[in-house]
Amino acid sequence: MAGFLSALRRIYLSLYNWTVFIGWFQVLYFAVKALREGGPTTVYDAVEKPLQLAQTAAVLEILHGIVGLVRSPVSATLPQIGSRLFLVWGILWSIPETRTHVLVSSLVISWSITEIIRYSFFGMKEALGFAPSWLLWLRYSTFLILYPTGITSEVGLIYVALPFIKASEKYCIRMPNKWNFTFDYFYASIIALAIYVPGSPHMYGYMLGQRKKALSKSKTA
Amino acid sequence: MKVNLVSRSGREVVKGGIELTDEFKVLFLGVRFQATVSDLQEAIHARIKKYYPSRQRLTLPLQAGCKGKPVVLIPKKKLADYCDGNANNLTVVFKDLGVQVSYSTLFFWEYLGPLVIYPVFYYFPVYKYFGYEGERTIYPVQTYALYYWCFHYFKRILETFFVHRFSHATSPLSHVFRNCAYYWTFGAYIAYHVNHPLYTPVGDFQIKIGFTFGLICQLANFYCHLILRNLRSPDGNGGYQIPRGFLFNIVTCANYTTEIYQWLGFNMATQTIPGCVFLVVATLIMTNWALAKHRRLKKLFDGKEGRPRYPRRWVILPPFM
Numbered sequence: 378m379a380g381f382l383s384a385l386r387r388i389y390l391s392l393y394n395w396t397v398f399i400g401w402f403q404v405l406y407f408a409v410k411a412l413r414e415g416g417p418t419t420v421y422d423a424v425e426k427p428l429q430l431a432q433t434a435a436v437l438e439i440l441h442g443i444v445g446l447v448r449s450p451v452s453a454t455l456p457q458i459g460s461r462l463f464l465v466w467g468i469l470w471s472i473p474e475t476r477t478h479v480l481v482s483s484l485v486i487s488w489s490i491t492e493i494i495r496y497s498f499f500g501m502k503e504a505l506g507f508a509p510s511w512l513l514w515l516r517y518s519t520f521l522i523l524y525p526t527g528i529t530s531e532v533g534l535i536y537v538a539l540p541f542i543k544a545s546e547k548y549c550i551r552m553p554n555k556w557n558f559t560f561d562y563f564y565a566s567i568i569a570l571a572i573y574v575p576g577s578p579h580m581y582g583y584m585l586g587q588r589k590k591a592l593s594k595s596k597t598a
Numbered sequence: 599m600k601v602n603l604v605s606r607s608g609r610e611v612v613k614g615g616i617e618l619t620d621e622f623k624v625l626f627l628g629v630r631f632q633a634t635v636s637d638l639q640e641a642i643h644a645r646i647k648k649y650y651p652s653r654q655r656l657t658l659p660l661q662a663g664c665k666g667k668p669v670v671l672i673p674k675k676k677l678a679d680y681c682d683g684n685a686n687n688l689t690v691v692f693k694d695l696g697v698q699v700s701y702s703t704l705f706f707w708e709y710l711g712p713l714v715i716y717p718v719f720y721y722f723p724v725y726k727y728f729g730y731e732g733e734r735t736i737y738p739v740q741t742y743a744l745y746y747w748c749f750h751y752f753k754r755i756l757e758t759f760f761v762h763r764f765s766h767a768t769s770p771l772s773h774v775f776r777n778c779a780y781y782w783t784f785g786a787y788i789a790y791h792v793n794h795p796l797y798t799p800v801g802d803f804q805i806k807i808g809f810t811f812g813l814i815c816q817l818a819n820f821y822c823h824l825i826l827r828n829l830r831s832p833d834g835n836g837g838y839q840i841p842r843g844f845l846f847n848i849v850t851c852a853n854y855t856t857e858i859y860q861w862l863g864f865n866m867a868t869q870t871i872p873g874c875v876f877l878v879v880a881t882l883i884m885t886n887w888a889l890a891k892h893r894r895l896k897k898l899f900d901g902k903e904g905r906p907r908y909p910r911r912w913v914i915l916p917p918f919m
Contacts, residue, residue: 552796558871559791 386446387503393437394500398493400431405489412482421469421476424485431492432465453583456576461488463569464531471547472538480537484530487523494519517588524584528577535570542566599677601638602689604659611692616641618677635680636673638690652768655693698768705758708777712785713751719789720744734795739805743792743868746809750816750860761823763830765837784876791870805867812863818845819856826853838898840908849912850895851888858884858915881915888914 404424411423435458442451464484468475475481498516501508548562599618603611618633618641639651657668658680671680671690681688718724720741725734791797799805821844829839845852858881865873892913901907913919 552791552794553798555798555869556871557791557794557797557869559794 390441390446391500391504393434394496394503397431397434398496398500400427400434401489401492401496403427404431404485405493408482408485408489417479417482418477420482420485428485429465429470432461432488435461457580460531460569460573460576464534467566468534468538472541472545474541475534475538478534478537480530480533483526484534487527487530491519491523491527513591517584517591520581520584520588524577524581528573532570532573535566539563539566599633599681599686599688601677602687603642603692604689605692612642612645616645632676632678634674634676635671638671638677639673642692649694650698652698652766653695655695657691657693659689659691695770697771699771699774700767701762701764701769702758704769704774704777705762706755707774708781709751709754709758711778711782713748713755715782715785716747716789717744719786719793724790724793725795730795732795736793737797737799739799739867740793740797742805742809743864746812746864746867747789750864753816753820757820757823761820761827763827763832784872784879787872788870788876791872792868800867800869804869808863808865808867810863811866812860815856815860815863819853819860822846822853822856838895840895840899840906847911849914849916850892851884851914854884854888854914885914885919888919 404427407423407427408420411419415423438447438449438454439451439458441447442449442454469481494512494515498508498512501512543563546562548560550558550560552559600615601618602615605611616638618637635656636651638656639654642654643650651673656671658671660666660668668691669680677688720736825841825843825846829841830837841850841852845855849855858877861873861877861880865877892911896908899906899908
């Protein structure tokens with residue numbers, strides 16, 4: 378019974394990882410194609426559907442962590458997925474004026490390369506039981522460049538969106554109301570920006586630590 | 599005896615170790631005493647000025663391969679109690695806990711914020727800067743909420759200085775910034791909404807019930823604090839006893855229970871989402887503490903070797919936990 382469940386888990390996780398891998402591969406392919414054919418302003422429209430699907434599917438990973446299907450700590454994945462969903466739905470989808478900005482290209486390319494490596498790494502481990510050392514190296518080295526480029530794109534796009542958020546009054550709840558509640562999307566976005574200040578060095582430092590652990594372990598293995 | 603003081607990475611903290619003689623205390627009282635952990639702490643402080651005793655965490659080295667938590671050296675105990683074989687040589691692991699502040703200092707600053715910030719939103723024309731010009735009408739409930747809130751935090755400050763007996767003398771300095779951020783931010787967040795010019799009060803009956811219930815719970819909470827105080831002796835040893843009497847007969851952390859219910863009363867009367875968010879977060883934090891305390895008491899009072907057995911009780915919020 379235990380063996381059956383463990384095999385089921387492996388099949389499910391292999392399917393999950395390879396499916397999302399294909400999604401991000403499409404994002405990269407369509408992004409590069411659009412860049413060459415139409416230029417940076419056309420990238421968003423080309424990648425919108427696979428981007429939204431692949432990124433939103435990541436919510437399942439939080440579930441996997443909670444249920445114990447995978448070992449990743451929820452505390453590390455939650456802020457990462459939170460910021461991604463905020464960008465995909467809260468900025469790009471909600472504030473159309475941001476879609477033609479050049480930072481969209483750097484954003485989706487940084488994200489898609491990172492995710493292609495990450496999902497194929499996990500996909501291989503689940504399906505084949507191992508991952509080649511060059512893929513391990515890629516997984517724990519490309520972030521050195523892609524984290525800064527990705528974070529800069531994220532911060533930049535939120536900043537670009539701010540005046541449009543303020544003008545549109547989108548997602549705002551004003552008083553008076555029965556529950557004496559207010560929500561101002563403009564100020565919430567500014568707080569989100571502020572979180573990047575301590576958050577980015579924290580995430581980068583965490584990955585540096587992971588890199589040290591993963592690459593030294595493979596040396597002694 | 600000689601004590602080798604090492605850091606967790608194995609580095610020698612004090613070169614050559616610390617020499618403690620039995621005569622260490624002879625000069626003081628003229629009687630031969632055996633050196634205590636406290637003597638060791640004083641000796642370390644004398645060698646390295648910045649490491650005052652409350653900053654030191656001293657443990658026995660973990661045996662290789664042994665899991666679990668290391669044995670912490672208790673100040674009042676004799677060093678000899680921790681040497682199992684060699685009475686002349688002891689290795690102690692040292693950890694610097696960082697700059698420490700007294701619990702009273704920590705509590706005072708974190709409670710002062712809400713006490714001062716809330717009235718600012720009530721008395722001063724703050725909302726002008728948020729774009730709300732003109733006079734605002736103040737409802738009675740907003741005035742009562744001000745009194746209730748300020749009474750609550752004033753009570754907390756008084757309890758800090760006159761009632762509580764803390765388990766540890768100090769807390770890390772970083773906690774001051776963390777805790778003040780928590781209390782002061784939530785204080786401003788709630789104060790902004792309750793005193794808002796467009797605030798909508800609930801019905802009179804709900805307001806009366808809310809504040810009355812809350813006040814009763816605050817008084818009950820004070821009584822719980824008195825009971826807890828009397829469990830500890832004034833010379834500041836800390837330590838843990840089985841709480842008895844009043845609500846403690848039913849629930850281990852009756853003090854947290856009454857605190858949660860008193861915020862419930864406040865929210866019943868004022869009905870704001872920010873107030874409710876604060877209630878939920880505070881409940882989660884206190885539940886964490888309560889679980890740890892309940893577990894600790896059950897472990898300490900296991901009924902073996904003449905110790906009493908910890909009675910069956912709710913942890914914090916009957917009938918849920």
